Amino acid sequence: MSDMNTKDFLIGTLIGGIVGASAALLFAPKSGKELRGDISEGASTAKDKTYELLMQLTRRVASSQTLRLTKHKM
Numbered sequence: 001m002s003d004m005n006t007k008d009f010l011i012g013t014l015i016g017g018i019v020g021a022s023a024a025l026l027f028a029p030k031s032g033k034e035l036r037g038d039i040s041e042g043a044s045t046a047k048d049k050t051y052e053l054l055m056q057l058t059r060r061v062a063s064s065q066t067l068r069l070t071k072h073k074m
Contacts (some may be wrong), residue, residue: 010053018046
């Protein structure tokens with residue numbers, strides 16, 4: 001149950017960060033070229049963070065599965 005709460009929290013944090021960053025970019029007074037550059041940079045950052053979270057989650061799941069298999073064999 002704790003794993004589900006952690007997963008939900010990470011997903012909510014990611015979505016909230018994306019929405020907040022998008023709103024900040026769209027409401028900031030900038031030229032179109034600057035805004036497009038900021039959006040591109042924000043998308044790249046979101047992609048990188050998503051990849052990092054995915055790798056962390058993958059390691060956690062793999063570690064959890066290894067632990068379960070080890071306990072099951074005992």
